[in-house]
Amino acid sequence: MDLLAFRENLYRFILCLTSTTSNIVIYPSNHPFIKSGIGEAYAELTEMLKGRREIKFVLLRNLLVSCGVPLKFKGPSWRAFLDMLKKKKIDQMTFCAGLSLNQLEQFIIDFSSDRKDTLYSTAFIKFGNIDPEDEGKKEEFDDYGKSNDYFDSILDLGMLEPNRMVKDLYQKIMVSGTFQGDVISEIVTVFLEQIQTGGSPLTMLASLKSVDEYTFTHAVNVGILTMSLAESLGFSGSHLKDIGTAALLHDVGKIQIPEEILQKKGALDSGERKIMESHSINGARQLMKIKGLPRLALIVALEHHLKYDGGGYPHVKGKWQTNIVSQIVSIADVFDALRTKRPYREAMSPDEVERILRLGSGVSFNPFLLEHFLEGIKNKDLQSEHV
Ligand SMILES: [Fe+2]
Ligand SMILES: [Fe+2]
Structure with a gap:
C-alpha cells in the first residue's frame, strides 16, 4: 500500500x-x-x-x-x-x-x-x-x-469524505434533533474555496460509490452546484454560506424514507409515492425545531419540489412564491438526479440531461436561472455516474 x-x-x-x-x-x-x-x-x-x-x-x-x-x-x-x-x-x-x-x-x-x-x-x-x-x-x-x-x-x-459527514449530519438532525454547525460550516467553506478557484463545478462533484449512499452524495453535489450558481449570481459572504447549508440539508427528510422505497427498481405505487413525497415537509418540520440553523434551510427543504408554475409538492394553497434559493436547488436537484444512474434507470447523457431540463423551463424551473445554470456548465464535460 x-x-x-x-x-x-x-x-x-x-x-x-x-x-x-x-x-x-x-x-x-x-x-x-x-x-x-x-x-x-x-x-x-x-x-x-x-x-x-x-x-x-x-x-x-x-x-x-x-x-x-x-x-x-x-x-x-x-x-x-x-x-x-x-x-x-x-x-x-x-x-x-x-x-x-x-x-x-x-x-x-x-x-x-x-x-x-x-x-x-x-x-x-x-x-x-x-x-x-x-x-x-x-x-x-x-x-x-x-x-x-x-x-x-x-x-x-x-473534500475527502463529505458524503460521510452529510450522512452523519442527516442522521443526527432527524433522529436526535441535534445540529453540528461546525461540521456544516467546514464543508461549506471547503466548497466555497473550491468554487472560487474558478474551475467547473462539475469537476468537484462527488462520485457515487454505492447505491445506498445516493442521498448523501446527491446532497453534496446539490450543495456544490447550488453554491456555484448562487455565487455566479452575486451572492456572497454569510448569505452564500447559508445557501450552501440549505442546499446540503434539502433532502434531510429522506432519512425517514424506507430503503425499499428509495431503491425500488420499478415505479412507485400511490402509497409509496405519498411516503416519498413526505420527505420535504417532514424535513422542514424537523429543521424548524433546530436552533441556530438558517431559516433558509427549512424553506428550501419545504419548497425544493415545488415547481415554478405552482405545481409539484407539497400541495400549497393560493399564490405561493417560492424562494429564489429553492428555485436554484430545484434545478441542481434534477440535474444531479438525471446524470446519476438510479435503481430504476440508467444515467442520462449530458445532451439528454440538458434537453429534459429545457423542457421544464418556465414550467418546473425559473427560465432565467435555468439558462444561467446551463451557461455555467456549458462546454464542460458532464461526467455520468455508473454504479
Ligand atoms: Fe428532495
Ligand atoms: Fe434532492
Missing part, C-alpha cells in the same frame, strides 16, 4: 471511529447506525493491517504519528479524536493483527465511555507511554507540524 493510500485509510478509520464514538452517546450500542460505524472502522483497520503486525498511534504534543507517518488532518472529527486521546490519557495506542470485530466494538464502547478515564491493554489493543525512540522524534516532527505538504492539501477533511 503506498503512503497516500495508507494515510487515506488511516483517515477514514479515524473518521469512522469519531463518528461512532459520538453517535454511541445518543444511540444504544446495538443500534444499526452504531453497528455499521463499527463495521466500517473494522474494515478500514483490517485493510491497513494487511501485511503488518500492528498499527501504532503515538501522540507527540499535538501531532499524531502512525507507523512513522505524521498525520496532520483538519476538521472537527480530527480534533475530537485528539481530544479523546488526551482525555483518556493515551500517549500510544496499538492495534494488532488478528484483532476481532467484537474486540474493536468493545474498545469503541470503552473509548466513548465517560465513566472510564483510562483504558487497559488487551492482547490485540495496547495502550502505553511513548517509547524513548519516539520521544526523541519530537523535535523532528515539530518541524513537520509547521509545514504544509502535498498530502495535507489532498487529505483536507472537507
